[in-house]
Amino acid sequence: MSNKLDFMKESLETLKDIGLDFDIPVMNSGAEAQITVEGKSMLNFASNNYLGLVNHPELKTAAKEAVDQWGVGAGAVRYIAGTLDLHIELEQRLARFKETEAAMYVQTGVVANLTAIAGLMSDEDVIFSDRLNHASIIDAAILSKAKVVVYEHCDMDDLQAKITDHLPHYQRGLIVTDGVFSMDGDIAPLDQICEIAEQYNLLTMVDDSHGDGVLGQGRGIVHHFGLHGKIDIEVGTLSKAFGVIGGVIAGKRLVVDYINAHGRAHSFSTGTTPADTAACLAALDILERSTELVDKLWANTDYFRTGMQDLGFSLGNTQTPITPILLGEVDLARQFAKRMLEEGIFAAAQTFPLVPKGKARIRLINTAAHSREDLDFALSVFEKIGLELGVIRNREQ
Ligand SMILES: Cc1ncc(COP(=O)(O)O)c(C=O)c1O
Structure with a gap:
């Protein structure tokens, strides 16, 4: 008689084979623009902290005071x-x-x-x-x-x-x-x-x-x-x-x-x-x-998206701070993600079943917490990796 838990083992092995074993990265810092992931300092393009409020002093004070008052x-x-x-x-x-x-x-x-x-x-x-x-x-x-x-x-x-x-x-x-x-x-x-x-x-x-x-x-x-x-x-x-x-x-x-x-x-x-x-x-x-943070988010979005488009990346129909780099095949998306992590940019490859088959991508989210220097650094890294993997062509050619 087979072990009643065998099907779970088989299913998890299959997921691992197709790269869906959810090897979850562990953060050593809050969701700032600059983060530490498993001991390495990185520029964060993976979190939904659109307005940079995760670490805002007013929110932190409000939370602390509420604990004192309410438990x-x-x-x-x-x-x-x-x-x-x-x-x-x-x-x-x-x-x-x-x-x-x-x-x-x-x-x-x-x-x-x-x-x-x-x-x-x-x-x-x-x-x-x-x-x-x-x-x-x-x-x-x-x-x-x-x-x-x-x-x-x-x-x-x-x-x-x-x-x-x-x-x-x-x-x-x-x-x-x-x-x-x-x-x-x-x-x-x-x-x-x-x-x-x-x-x-x-x-x-x-x-x-x-x-x-x-x-x-x-x-x-x-x-x-x-x-x-x-x-x-x-x-x-x-x-x-x-x-x-x-x-x-x-x-x-x-x-x-x-x-x-x-x-x-x-x-x-x-x-x-x-x-x-x-x-x-x-x-x-x-x-x-005030709309100051929202305005900064959109100014960053326009700057970053224009930069990525000028480099020649295919970004689909995005109209918001979510910028997908459409790559198609899973292997290419994984290679891209691996190189990105090596270069100090933190963002995830999104593959099936999160996105349809053949539409693998890297999803980037810029926030109000990013500085222009952060965005320029990211654009230079994406240009380097894009050329290296043949995703974009050299603009001088
Ligand atoms: C469209 C949409 N709805 C709902 C949720 C879930 O929100 P929460 O994380 O607060 O459960 C998400 C989060 O990823 C989302 O993207």
Whole structure:
């Protein structure tokens, strides 16, 4: 008789063979522009610390003071004894910031998607989901038991055709999309999605995890398109541009109350810590006070993207600080990543299943914490590696 755990060993060996054994790098410093990884000093292009808030003095002070006042944990799930007045204050401030009637602050962005989608939809409903949506949207849709219809990435004709085919068989429909797509850096056509949703009376949801703090002067994709009041559910994370942790679900009071009552993922898990909640409030203070960090992020983005384009790299359709270097084959992406680490740049190769087969890439994220010298150093390293591996051609040739 075979050992009942053998299948696990075989599966892990297969993953290792195809390079998906998750050999996780260990950081010896916080997510700054300059970091130490496994003892080596590197320039960081891998973290989502868009505004450099991870190590901001105001957030650190707020977190420390919250620990002194409240202790280190919330002590219970929100419904029993875990709702602190800090949580309520943050939810009111998030609603004001996003210009919605109400907002919920939950444990993470993943929990926000699980709560919102599984709370809203049921086996009598249909979800229209962009092919490149985040894994937590895909999992949330499965959890909801609704019929899931995947439309081609940002393809509004395909979305419309699929709505016409499927909607008549279901009670309610939802269109869900990432706001900014995390592997490509492109922006969903939310204005067109809204129009289609209005035409068919569908619910709309956007996951703005990479847009919050980045698009629309930092206020996200709805602000970017001027669609206030038109998107039913705005989900986001406080772990990227906000530099802390937590998820947000924002919208009309009725919608938020409904999700709060029917979603489950958030409600059986303890509330976020006082330190995290207070740090998020401090991040909001900074974002509401000035757009300085957002402006610096975009100035860096324009500079870096132009530099990479001028070198001749293929960057796809990015419109945000997410810059993919499209390389195609896995081996080339791995070679590129290895050389990058040797030269002191920290960023990961993204291969299948994180991106489609044959579309391996290096994903770079520049932040407001990078200096011009950092970006110039990175551009010189990419030029060197690109020429060495034949990804770009010498400009003098
Ligand atoms: C689009 C999107 N949604 C949700 C999440 C999850 O956010 P969190 O890390 O707060 O769980 C991420 C993070 O990678 C993301 O990119």
